[in-house]
Amino acid sequence: MIYHIPWIHTPVRTVLAIWHQLSKTEIPELAKCSVLMRERSRVEETIHAMQRAGAGSLQVISDFDMTLTKFTYNGKRVPTTHNILDNQLLINENCTKKMRELLNTYYPIEIDASLSAEEKLPLMVEWWTKVHELLIQQKIRKDMLAVAVKESSVMLRDGCKLFFDRLSEHQVPLLILSAGVGDVLEEVIRQNHVFHPNVHVISNYMDFDKTGVLRAFKGQLIHTFNKRECALSQAAGLRQLQGCPNVLLLGDSLGDLTMADGVSEPKNILTIGFLNDQVEERKESYINSFDMVLVKDETMDVPNAIIRYISSSRDK
Numbered sequence: 001m002i003y004h005i006p007w008i009h010t011p012v013r014t015v016l017a018i019w020h021q022l023s024k025t026e027i028p029e030l031a032k033c034s035v036l037m038r039e040r041s042r043v044e045e046t047i048h049a050m051q052r053a054g055a056g057s058l059q060v061i062s063d064f065d066m067t068l069t070k071f072t073y074n075g076k077r078v079p080t081t082h083n084i085l086d087n088q089l090l091i092n093e094n095c096t097k098k099m100r101e102l103l104n105t106y107y108p109i110e111i112d113a114s115l116s117a118e119e120k121l122p123l124m125v126e127w128w129t130k131v132h133e134l135l136i137q138q139k140i141r142k143d144m145l146a147v148a149v150k151e152s153s154v155m156l157r158d159g160c161k162l163f164f165d166r167l168s169e170h171q172v173p174l175l176i177l178s179a180g181v182g183d184v185l186e187e188v189i190r191q192n193h194v195f196h197p198n199v200h201v202i203s204n205y206m207d208f209d210k211t212g213v214l215r216a217f218k219g220q221l222i223h224t225f226n227k228r229e230c231a232l233s234q235a236a237g238l239r240q241l242q243g244c245p246n247v248l249l250l251g252d253s254l255g256d257l258t259m260a261d262g263v264s265e266p267k268n269i270l271t272i273g274f275l276n277d278q279v280e281e282r283k284e285s286y287i288n289s290f291d292m293v294l295v296k297d298e299t300m301d302v303p304n305a306i307i308r309y310i311s312s313s314r315d316k
């Protein structure tokens with residue numbers, strides 16, 4: 001196109017600079033001081049390429065806990081899908097105590113900036129395995145999960161309903177790849193009226209016996225640092241994601257960066273990391289690893305603005 005317009009001799013870099021200016025006016029949210037980018041121009045070029053391809057070429061792959069849900073609200077931690085199960089209707093006092101001890105032991109390891117993913121991996125398997133064993137001993141009833149979600153203080157990020165609704169409106173597939181508890185996750189999005197047909201969930205699902213009592217967890221254990229294997233073994237086969245080579249990836253952990261590894265022939269991948277906790281310690285590694293980092297931002301404003309911009313082109 002640019003070859004047919006009078007400023008054909010303008011150096012390509014200037015043309016790109018004009019495009020970059022455009023994104024500043026069209027996506028003003030990118031100028032927020034909580035938005036950090038290692039290479040702003042590359043991010044803007046990627047967003048432009050995605051916009052030119054249209055919403056029909058887009059898929060969104062997202063983590064759930066502390067990515068689509070808030071990290072804190074009114075100064076208090078918002079529960080993860082595992083922590084929603086910490087309800088006396090489902091588990092006894094002793095189990096609550098043990099689960100909290102495990103959380104206090106292993107969560108600091110999960111977010112420790114001085115340890116590598118390889119060092120953390122066996123410890124994460126240990127954490128998830130111990131907690132799942134404890135939960136199985138509690139004989140949790142399937143029909144109590146909805147009550148536990150209702151009674152919990154779990155909250156989607158501000159603007160998350162718009163995020164789900166807009167993706168659904170434009171028929172953009174949304175894959176949620178979560179190391180949380182799938183049954184609880186589904187109940188959270190159902191109770192928020194956003195479990196649309198374009199939403200696909202890969203997570204740790206509970207296995208209930210005929211009477212509706214928890215007896216095991218199904219399939220391969222998913223924890224924070226093995227999402228690559230899950231992406232390759234489960235997400236890659238999802239028919240609904242085929243033909244969508246542009247990927248918007250959202251996560252809150254460096255382990256989430258591998259969630260798009262199952263996408264066949266990707267064209268443009270834009271990774272957005274929510275940096276919720278241990279900000280100063282982890283900022284550098286997040287900036288070096290994600291294309292865009294959102295610091296202590298409890299909203300979906302930036303992803304929503306990017307999706308709004310991409311879907312503003314005619315769907316192709």
Ligand SMILES: Nc1ccn([C@@H]2O[C@H](COP(=O)(O)O)[C@@H](O)[C@H]2O)c(=O)n1
Nearest residue numbers: 063064065080082083131177178179180
């Ligand atoms: N017993 C546990 C195990 C894990 N967590 C947290 O859940 C998060 C996993 O879910 P994603 O949707 O983020 O993949 C993970 O970050 C752990 O901190 C937990 O709270 N309790």
